[in-house]
Amino acid sequence: MIQRIVSRKFDIPDAHRIDVALLHGGYATLSKAFAMEPDAITTEIERSGLRGKGGGGAPTGKKWRLMPKTISPSYLVVNADESEPGTFKDRQILQYDPHLLIEGIIVSAYAMGADHAYVYIRGEYKAFHDRLVEAVEEAYERGYLGENIRNSGFNLSLSVHRGAGAYICGEKSALLESLEGKRGHPRLKPAKPECEWYFGHPATVNNVETIATVPFIVQEGFEAYRAYGTDQSPGTMLFAMSGHISRPGVYELPFGLRMMEVIDELGGGVKNGKKLKAVIPGGASTPVLTAEEAEKATLDYETLSAMGSGLGTGGMIIMDEESCMVKALHNLLSFYRHESCGQCTPCREGTGWVDTLIRHILAGRGDETHIQTLLDVSKTMNGQTICVFAPAVSGVINAFVKKFRPEFEHYFQRSEG
Amino acid sequence: MSFTFNPINEEKIKKLWGEYPKKESLTLPMLWMAQYQEGWITPEAIRTIAARLELSPSHLFGIATFYTMFRLSAVGTYHIELCQTLSCALCGKDALIEHLGKKWGIRPGETTEDGRFTLSLVECLGGCGGAPMLSLNETYHENVTPESLDALLEGLS
Amino acid sequence: MNNVTITVNAQTLSAPEGSILLQVLLDNGVSVPHFCYHEALGVDGNCRMCMVEIEGQKRPQIACNTRVKEGMSIRTLSDSIMAVKRSILELELINHPVDCPICDQAGECSLQNYYMEVGLYESRIDRADKVRKAKKVDLGSHVILDQERCVLCARCTRFTENIIGTGDLVIANRGNHACVTTFEPQGLKADGYAMNVVDLCPVGALTSGDFRFHQRVWFLKSDPSLCHGCARGCSIFIDHYPQKYGDDLIYRYRPRVEREVNGFFICDEGRLSYKNHTGDATLTTPRYSGTAITLSEALELYHQKLAASGSGVVALASPSLSCENLTALRDYCLQYAIPLFGVERGSFDETFGDDFLRLNDRAANRSALPLLGISEDESEMNAALCAASLVLNFDNQTPVSVDQIHFCVHPIDTRELQIPIAPYTEQSGSIINAFGKVQKFASTIRRRHPVPPLHELLSTIKGLA
């Protein structure tokens, strides 16, 4: 099941040091890439069907084409904010193979014509930040970054920028606001698709894993990537498992595997031999699946979205038969209440209210109208806000309430009795 | 009480000045430096950074209060940030909070009387694979049990 | 920009292509509840209140972030869009104290108006635990904040950040703990424009410490006028209370939109200058030797003194007098061959002007002087004053060492003869601002015993001469 595209060097001791990385094929793609027209690289990425691994699954090549070539300087911004609960894959790249990320950055920046790259890394990832900074210094020393990289005539500078504790800064426009030194408020979306902007200059935001996948595609060709996965979900992804699972961790897998096969065979099944109750398939913001649904699920974009959920970041949270779904939802809603940027009304007030409603239910003070209010507020939070944070919360609420309603009712029955 | 960056930080600031198209981008880096230097972000540091970046102190305050890792008051010598989000909750973070509560007699958000330990509850740290987990002075510790926590704390000077 | 045709609730409108839909709707009298959008501050899109239905769009859209396109069809009143607005307003109110009876904004509060308009009748706010915040924060510059009433529309912060550039006000914290604040206590200065945030605030979160609780707004009458605080001549509303058995009282000045002059704002000093024109701030009876006298006694004295001074009389006019008053004064002086000067020492204040509205020239009508042929030659004036035995001072602040007769708006600490003339608030007239714009103002304040405007008084004096 396990594949080795971005995780190829993960098991090699000290692969984070440039000498070791070089011994194992690090930066090998550069000579091929620099011999290509930048546009040809973008075409290669387009053909590979590479989709963004930050949670949205947007086609990467298409996104790169949005960069206007006429405004300079322009920027590649790598999203290492990884804060979606249940997600801990990008840190593996930062920790075990930071040079793969740098290599991907060089190739991607060359393809889109970016002059400067930033890696925005969540503040809590201090250790991974330090490791990446070290790798960047090594890369500068060896001439992989800076002026005229490996005599290609291509210049690229790279800075590592630390966040400071704000989940919403993973949203690409909030990330750029934060990079501009402001509060991380997501920006209003433009009427037509366009690139992002950093101080009024073109910018592309890509996830760490997305960028780390680029060298393979350029080196081996788009068909090699498409050899994995499904038609609509080509290639592989770093899937993670946590919660009630015997062997939690991160595994690189081709898209399209049966979810239960992964949980049982790689994850060793539900912890302590318990039965499965539910799986959150791709980070906290993807709607929860029941055990029956998990049986039918495969790990690809199309199947999970057809089931009313999503592939998200591929971070599965496994919950056993004894888990209380009301408490689980409450846990997530406190998270969202804490992390809403507070800019728009439905989200700022909605996240607070739904959290309160669940608290009332848990305290035995709830009744039918609480559930109705919960669903009403959830509806108001959907599709009427600046960013998709609030709609995601809405999806989370709806799935929990619809699929596990008796558990909620159980709490208010308690107060009557 | 005035605030100035120490020479090492001044050196860093000089370097960073060239890495961004506008100096406003130095806001977060400079707040970080101030926090490492003083242990927390003092009002004087806010005024100093605001002046350096030609921003209003209010603006800086708005930023410092947006990001939860920025501290506007001092914490203990050892700061435990314990993850309270779903995977850690499923795997027993409550037992750890209870354990520390008994051990130190403090609740989350409080500091022990001797000023040595502060316990904070934080949201998912991206360590779910090692749940429950915590960060002690910015170093991750995963698969924590009450026993391993005791051992960890005993090892501290 | 091309004009295009759009349909709004089955009515057809023409609007420039690409203009902001919300603005177009508001300009055409279509009511759309909104908090964060303001013409002067631009689009922010945070309140989500301005939802409309656009034909062909799956979801409702915010009108402030929608640009007008040919053939657009918009609905603002359908059941489904009303339901959306209701649900958003409900969230807006969830942390709001709804203490309208004791709120100073009551009567001019958007929240209150929208509540009625959208019809949010059934309240389940009891199912929420309100987030408690500070109820009375003195932000400085006479601005008081009630954080619980704030809907976080960011109008006030965008004003200090983007319009004034001082960034004194900021939103701190995040999520539903977000609140407006300043870093330094009473840190709101906004370079002397702070109180505009009170007008911008759509709810009762920001109130004027100067006005707050002095009067319920529904008792007030608003009339347009012009600030005379400097040579810009900002457009204002004078909000006053017509007392049944007494003089009208002025409670506040507010900016009135005048794109060519002041846009949407006025300075704090101008705003607070109403205090100089209300109640007993102005002179209402003539005075001599420290006691009140009648107008006929005063005019009697005036003529005696005038006769005694022979040809040694010089007149000084305030460059803030209206064109009508200056014209009458010029004609009067010509008739009696009294040299007249429009120079006023101290009326240029180098510390006052800025690059926004305030001008160093503190006279409201200096531009009229050359047009009326009134001398602005300071050395001639000095020479004339040296030779003078009596100065007729028409509200001019220039220090003078010879005997004077004062025709003044405000009482002066002197034993010399003072004859009251009406302030600009109590007469109509016109002034020409520093940029040559002629602006008219009307009389707004009624007194039971009105003081005559200068031009009227002069015609009386003429009659007696």
Ligand SMILES: Cc1cc2nc3c(=O)[nH]c(=O)nc-3n(C[C@H](O)[C@H](O)[C@H](O)COP(=O)(O)O)c2cc1C
């Ligand atoms: C609330 C929210 C949080 C997000 N957090 C992250 C994150 O931590 N890391 C990430 O790469 N993308 C995150 N995203 C997605 C980004 O907005 C963006 O789509 C992504 O970084 C683009 O890169 P990709 O196309 O390579 O995935 C988040 C989006 C939202 C709405």
Ligand code: SF4
């Ligand atoms: S939806 Fe929530 S997180 Fe997104 S901009 Fe609005 S308040 Fe901020």
Ligand code: SF4
């Ligand atoms: S104080 Fe008033 S203007 Fe400022 S954010 Fe709050 S509601 Fe808006």
Ligand code: SF4
């Ligand atoms: S700028 Fe001048 S005219 Fe305008 S309000 Fe201020 S003092 Fe009055």
Ligand code: FES
């Ligand atoms: S849930 Fe605790 S680290 Fe992710």
Ligand code: FES
């Ligand atoms: S006015 Fe349109 S969102 Fe606030």
